[in-house]
Amino acid sequence: xxxxxxxxxxxxxxxxxxxxxxxxxxxxxxxxxxxxxxxxxxxxxxxxxxxxxxxxxxxxxxxxxxxxxxxxxxxxxxxxxxxxxxxxxxxxxxxxxxxxxxxxxxxxxxxxxxxxxxxxxxxxxxxxxxxxxxxxxxxxxxxxxxxxxxxxxxxxxxxxxxxxxxxxxxxxxxxxxxxxxxxxxxxxxxxxxxxxxxxxxxxxxxxxxxxxxxxxxxxxxxxxxxxxxxxxxxxxxxxxxxxxxxxxxxxxxxxxx
Amino acid sequence: xxxxxxxxxxxxxxxxxxxxxxxxxxxxxxxxxxxxxxxxxxxxxxxxxxxxxxxxxxxxxxxxxxxxxxxxxxxxxxxxxxxxxxxxxxxxxxxxxxxxxxxxxxxxxxxxxxxxxxxxxxxxxxxxxxxxxxxxxxxxxxxxxxxxxxxxxxxxxxxxxxxxxxxxxxxxxxxxxxxxxxxxxxxxxxxxxxxxxxxxxxxxxxxxxxxxxxxxxxxxxxxxxxxxxxxxxxxxxxxxxxxxxxxxxxxxxxxxxxxxxxxxxxxxxxxxxxxxxxxxxxxxxxxxxxxxxxxxxxxxxxxxxxxxxxxxxxxxxxxxxxxxxxxxxxxxxxxxxxxxxxxxxxxxxxxxxxxxxxxxxxxxxxxxxxxxxxxxxxxxxx
Numbered sequence: 306x307x308x309x310x311x312x313x314x315x316x317x318x319x320x321x322x323x324x325x326x327x328x329x330x331x332x333x334x335x336x337x338x339x340x341x342x343x344x345x346x347x348x349x350x351x352x353x354x355x356x357x358x359x360x361x362x363x364x365x366x367x368x369x370x371x372x373x374x375x376x377x378x379x380x381x382x383x384x385x386x387x388x389x390x391x392x393x394x395x396x397x398x399x400x401x402x403x404x405x406x407x408x409x410x411x412x413x414x415x416x417x418x419x420x421x422x423x424x425x426x427x428x429x430x431x432x433x434x435x436x437x438x439x440x441x442x443x444x445x446x447x448x449x450x451x452x453x454x455x456x457x458x459x460x461x462x463x464x465x466x467x468x469x470x471x472x473x474x475x476x477x478x479x480x481x482x483x484x485x486x487x488x489x490x491x492x493x494x495x496x497x498x499x500x501x502x503x504x505x506x507x508x509x510x511x512x513x514x515x516x517x518x519x520x521x522x523x524x525x526x527x528x529x530x531x532x533x534x535x536x537x538x539x540x541x542x543x544x545x546x547x548x549x550x551x552x553x554x555x556x557x558x559x560x561x562x
Numbered sequence: 563x564x565x566x567x568x569x570x571x572x573x574x575x576x577x578x579x580x581x582x583x584x585x586x587x588x589x590x591x592x593x594x595x596x597x598x599x600x601x602x603x604x605x606x607x608x609x610x611x612x613x614x615x616x617x618x619x620x621x622x623x624x625x626x627x628x629x630x631x632x633x634x635x636x637x638x639x640x641x642x643x644x645x646x647x648x649x650x651x652x653x654x655x656x657x658x659x660x661x662x663x664x665x666x667x668x669x670x671x672x673x674x675x676x677x678x679x680x681x682x683x684x685x686x687x688x689x690x691x692x693x694x695x696x697x698x699x700x701x702x703x704x705x706x707x708x709x710x711x712x713x714x715x716x717x718x719x720x721x722x723x724x725x726x727x728x729x730x731x732x733x734x735x736x737x738x739x740x741x742x743x744x745x746x747x748x749x750x751x752x753x754x755x756x757x758x759x760x761x762x763x764x765x766x767x768x769x770x771x772x773x774x775x776x777x778x779x780x781x782x783x784x785x786x787x788x789x790x791x792x793x794x795x796x797x798x799x800x801x802x803x804x805x806x807x808x809x810x811x812x813x814x815x816x817x818x819x820x821x822x823x824x825x826x827x828x829x830x831x832x833x834x835x836x837x838x839x840x841x842x843x844x845x846x847x848x849x850x851x852x853x854x855x856x857x858x859x860x861x862x863x864x865x866x867x868x869x870x871x872x873x874x875x876x877x878x879x880x881x882x883x884x885x886x887x888x889x890x891x892x893x894x895x896x897x898x899x900x901x902x903x904x905x906x907x908x909x910x911x912x913x914x915x916x917x918x919x920x921x922x923x924x925x926x927x928x929x930x931x932x933x934x935x936x937x938x939x940x941x942x943x944x
Contacts (some may be wrong), residue, residue, distance in 0.1 A: 325925075334670065368836070399662065401664060402662055402663075402685055403665065405664045435631070435663070435664070436663050436665065436666070437664050439664075440664065442667055444666075444668055444669060474669065476672075476673050476676060477669040477672050477673060479669070483826030538663065
């Protein structure tokens with residue numbers, strides 16, 4: 306089982322990238338579980354087939370200890386298993402603790418053993434703001450962390466924070482920094498700036514995802530580009546990204562073995 | 563609100579279980595808390611604390627530490643103390659605040675181990691689970707860490723699941739050991755009272771394990787699945803049940819199959835409330851040695867599917883315990899603090915059987931030895 310976490314600044318296109326990546330993996334025949342780790346619970350909206358799964362925290366709120374996997378896992382496009390951790394009531398509670406609780410519940414219900422996904426993809430809110438949002442990096446969860454960024458200053462700033470969190474956990478043998486996915490915003494010297502960041506962080510730019518109107522058009526239909534416009538150049542970009550991410554994960558796995 | 567207790571105290575929590583399980587083994591135990599949990603353990607859940615030389619420390623977690631999440635500060639302090647105290651191992655265990663902020667105990671323990679070269683254990687205890695979960699986690703960690711393939715020694719056994727929270731310090735642990743020694747067995751590790759880390763390190767020499775409380779079951783299952791050491795769950799209480807337990811152990815040593823001492827038919831004569839393996843063993847004795855008919859057991863602590871038998875009950879909160887205490891039994895055996903739950907005018911006879919995990923130091927000096935023939939003392943009171 307390959308376990309990947311996608312981090313990056315809020316609004317940078319993480320969930321779009323995550324969903325297209327999941328769809329591309331699914332198209333290649335992999336069984337994918339996509340876990341949204343954002344209180345907004347909007348990670349899987351384009352792969353869930355129009356109807357979002359009930360969030361783990363909502364299910365816990367409603368059913369307490371009686372929550373079952375059927376309550377929180379919804380099969381979407383290409384058999385993608387969609388899960389949303391969810392969050393507290395806006396303005397109160399603790400979102401980080403919510404992520405921890407959702408992860409504990411998935412483990413308790415033996416979600417990974419039951420569904421046996423080939424790939425688990427954690428789509429994590431913006432920045433590594435606290436212990437809860439670092440959970441996907443920690444032992445037993447993601448093996449590789451990929452950061453989605455543009456060349457914008459704030460996006461690179463968030464990416465640097467995430468790199469720091471990965472570095473902090475290095476001694477504990479946790480997730481490695483798989484690389485940077487450049488979701489282009491067409492800012493000046495964008496490729497150069499992101500490559501420089503990747504070099505400084507001791508990693509690589511995995512792929513540059515160009516801007517494309519297909520993304521917005523597919524999202525309007527609550528679909529991924531891979532599903533809505535499978536013959537488009539943009540779909541091919543995501544399929545290529547999936548190959549590259551898989552290549553890195555496989556190489557790292559072999560290295561660690 | 564179901565969890566609300568109006569009359570009963572909170573039972574011993576998981577961090578007390580971890581500490582109690584590791585207390586005698588020469589390690590340094592650090593509770594990551596703001597002092598309340600450490601005080602609760604040393605003051606109310608550990609009868610061996612006063613006069614002991616065991617190293618149990620509080621990390622003195624403060625608000626700013628929780629906000630900043632500075633693991634390095636905790637690790638640094640532990641390293642400093644370890645250099646001075648030279649412990650055999652280090653244990654870091656949690657409390658409610660670290661639970662809320664998601665402290666990475668396993669990761670912290672891993673870093674401590676890397677830097678000191680000493681075995682280190684991290685437990686994400688929360689204070690919200692019960693002591694048996696914490697003790698179970700600690701015994702399982704010991705088994706996984708030290709249970710490495712060794713040559714089997716015939717008629718050598720380990721005792722799994724011993725803490726004063728279940729057995730107090732009035733000789734029960736020694737009596738369990740003596741019952742097996744008298745039959746020609748040798749006891750390797752008795753996790754973890756009257757034993758040493760060295761004996762635990764040699765635990766895989768055992769031909770079989772004896773699970774003496776529910777907190778020993780996870781370790782027993784680990785040693786069975788990894789090393790093929792089978793187990794018997796039960797205690798030598800009374801005459802016939804002791805003979806039967808020894809017979810079961812003999813069969814388990816011969817055929818390598820796991821066994822749980824047989825259940826008895828439940829009924830409305832007697833209700834025993836308490837730890838599951840202990841209560842089951844007392845039930846067997848009341849039925850087999852003293853002719854009671856209709857003895858029911860209700861587990862008070864964490865439900866354990868592996869030990870539940872037909873007719874068994876489980877109480878998860880004061881409301882459920884009260885319902886069981888008032889369930890129309892002639893006799894109820896349980897911790898003295900449960901007596902208050904009897905309805906006014908009840909004809910049920912309540913027999914005190916103090917349990918340190920329930921009433922702590924209020925009644926632990928009145929704990930009754932119950933292994934072997936000592937059970938007579940309890941039977942006399944019925």
